[in-house]
Amino acid sequence: MTIEQRIEVALSEAVARTSCPGAPPTLSRAISYAVFPGGARIRPRLCLAVAEACGGTSRKVSVGAGAAIELMHCASLVHDDLPCFDDAAMRRGKPSVHRAFGEPIAVLAGDAMIVLAFETLCEAVADTPRVAPALMRILSDSVSAARGIIGGQAWESEPVVDVAAYQRAKTGSLFVAAVRAGAVAADNDPTAWRALGEKLGEAYQVADDLHDAFSKPEDVGKPVGQDGLHGRPNVIAEHGVTGGVGYLKQLIRAAVDSVPHCAGQADLRTMIEAETRRFIPRQLAARAA
Amino acid sequence: MTIEQRIEVALSEAVARTSCPGAPPTLSRAISYAVFPGGARIRPRLCLAVAEACGGTSRKVSVGAGAAIELMHCASLVHDDLPCFDDAAMRRGKPSVHRAFGEPIAVLAGDAMIVLAFETLCEAVADTPRVAPALMRILSDSVSAARGIIGGQAWESEPVVDVAAYQRAKTGSLFVAAVRAGAVAADNDPTAWRALGEKLGEAYQVADDLHDAFSKPEDVGKPVGQDGLHGRPNVIAEHGVTGGVGYLKQLIRAAVDSVPHCAGQADLRTMIEAETRRFIPRQLAARAA
Known part of the structure; x- marks a missing residue:
């Protein structure tokens, strides 16, 4: 089985737990709809890649931890799309969960x-x-209220926003979790891995801002132009387009450089380079060359 | 410290974790507002009482497990009150979380x-x-989607409702968790304790139905008459008022009788009798005599 297949199997097994006899069927269908088909599954793949690079031998823990992180990510998408937040009609190229199943089921599916x-x-x-x-x-x-993705989302309700804390919490924290969990799954100290997670999280956020401004909805499977609409802090407002692309390239370089010394350091760097190449919107590839 | 104080301290310590430097302040205030002042804290008190009855010596585990169950209960109240569910304006005698802090913060506080x-x-x-x-x-x-309180709430979105599964999940599951956790915290097998949790959960649901029909909002701190309004299955629709009160008394008897053999069996029965006496609405006490 490939790594990708292992992750899908783990997610399938998790979702299957919600549909035993006596369980309300619509909720289980909505959860499955929110998890499959997935996006790039970058967080669980990263978790597994770090565990392998650290010489981890059993994949049960790293796959399970990666699947758990991916489920948190999917939960956050369902709740962020709700009418009281982004009121997004589309996600991953199909109607968002609350559009497809109604708002009560979307709240409960996230929970x-x-x-x-x-x-x-x-x-x-x-x-x-x-x-x-x-x-x-x-x-x-x-995911915590203090410094996780829930806290990150809550910054959007504050009259004065701590932008660094907001972005670190909203996007960075699941990347940090993915790399740290990979290290722990392979019985390694996760301390040295935090920087990689932070850089990747920041790069992903910058890439997301650029996609929001330059991609078409059909390319990203969700509405674009949302940052301007909701007045959210974003890289283009801060650095302009060319500056934003340059900043993204810097972050990607910093991420690759921050891979700690480990048995599989070279392979992991190659993987991260390949993954992050996809971060740059096609429309901006020329500027990034 | 009394048991009641220990529970409040444990809940305070938990809530304090959401307000460290760098955390968004409103979310933390909303969580504190949702947890304090509490209701009867019946679930954590039950958890501790079972642990003591089983001869548990350290209270750290039973207090923590009880506080965790209470936090799940508080989370469910915040989400159940949301506009897309009950749209409740009041809870525990003050504005519900979404009325006080807005819907985005209420969703995030529950999460x-x-x-x-x-x-x-x-x-x-x-x-x-x-x-x-x-x-x-x-x-x-x-709390799971399959048989926990989230699944219970999701039954309300089904066109055809399995009433037994709905009530068992929506109200019973946290009572079952409280007694089972108490047994496990005292290193006992929890199997024999499930029946007590189920009976108490059912009795609490019947009592809640009677309060919904007969109590005043100021007595229960939340809107009444909701079952009829939302067309929810309830004991009065099923058994009538006198029948409902009789059924509640039966369930309380069954709960007391189902306390398994243990060192503190007599004390636990006395505690449960005292607790459940409060279940019956004052307006119906004469019928219950």
């Missing part, structure tokens, strides 16, 4: 996916309890 | 409290990892 993420991680660490506390903490930190 | 519940439990079991997997599973089962 249930947060729970499912914790369940999935617990299941993955059942045979290796020594890594359980650290991984549980990584997962909960990454 | 964050689910995460906080898992964090709180992880913290509580840090020194006793042998009970961690069972308690994590009890907590996640109690």
Whole structure:
């Protein structure tokens, strides 16, 4: 099985837990709709790649941790699309969950996916309890009210925004979780890995801002032009287009350079270079050359 | 410290985790508003009472598990009150979270409290990892899409409702979690305790239906007459008023009788009798005599 297939299988197994006899069927269908087909699955792939680079031998933990992080990501998309936030009609090229299933089911699907993420991680660490506390903490930190994606989204309701804290929390925290979880899954100290997660998270956010301004909805599977519409801080407002592209290239370079010393350092750098190449919108590729 | 004080301290410590430097301040205030002042805190008190009855010696685990269950309960109230569900203006005698802080913060507060519940439990079991997997599973089962409170709420979106599954999931599951967690916290097998949780959950639901029909908003701190308004299945529609009160008394008896053999069986029965006496609305006390 390829790494991609392993991740899809883990996500399928997690989602299947929501549809046992006696469970309300629509909620389970909505969760499945929110998880499949996925986007690039970059967070779980990163988690696995770091675990391999650290010499991890069993994939059960890293796949489970990666799937848990991906479920948190999917949950955040469902809730961020709600009418009281972005009121997005489309996501991943199809109607958003609340458009397809109604708002009550969309709220509950997001809630249930947060729970499912914790369940999935617990299941993955059942045979290796020594890594359980650290991984549980990584997962909960990454979504927490204080510094995780939930806190990041909440910054949008503040009259005065701490932009650095906002972006670090909203986009960076799941990337940080992915690389740290990969290290812990391979019995490594995750401390040295944080910088890679932060750089990748920041690069991804800048790329997302550029796509929001320059891509077509059909290319990204969701509405564009949202940053301007909602008055959100974004890289183009701050640095202009050319400056934004240059900044993205710098961040990608910094991410590649920040891969800590480990057995699979060279392979991991190659993987990150290939992944981040896709970050730059096609329309801007010439400027980035 | 009394048991009640220990629970409030544990909840305060949990909520404090959401307000560290760099965290968005409004979200943290909303979470605190949703948790304090509380209702009867019946679920955590039950969890502690079962742990004591089973001869549990350390209270760290039972208090933490009880606080985690209470946080899940508070999260469910915040989300159930949202405009797309009950659109409730009042809760515990003050404006509901979305009325006080706006809908975005209410959605995020509920999300964050689910995460906080898992964090709180992880913290509580840090020194006793042998009970961690069972308690994590009890907590996640109690709120899951399949048979927990999230699934229970989702039944309200189904065209055809499995009423037994709906009520068991929506109200019963946190009571079942409270008694099972109490047993596990005291290193006991939780199997024999499920029946007590189920009976208490059912009794609480019947009591809630009676309050919805007969209490005044100022007595219960939230709107009444909601079951009829939302066409929800309820005990009065099913059994009439006198029948409903009789059924509640039966359930309370069954709950008391279902306390398994344990060192503190007599004390626990006395506690449950005292607690459940409050279930019956004052207006109906004469019929219940």
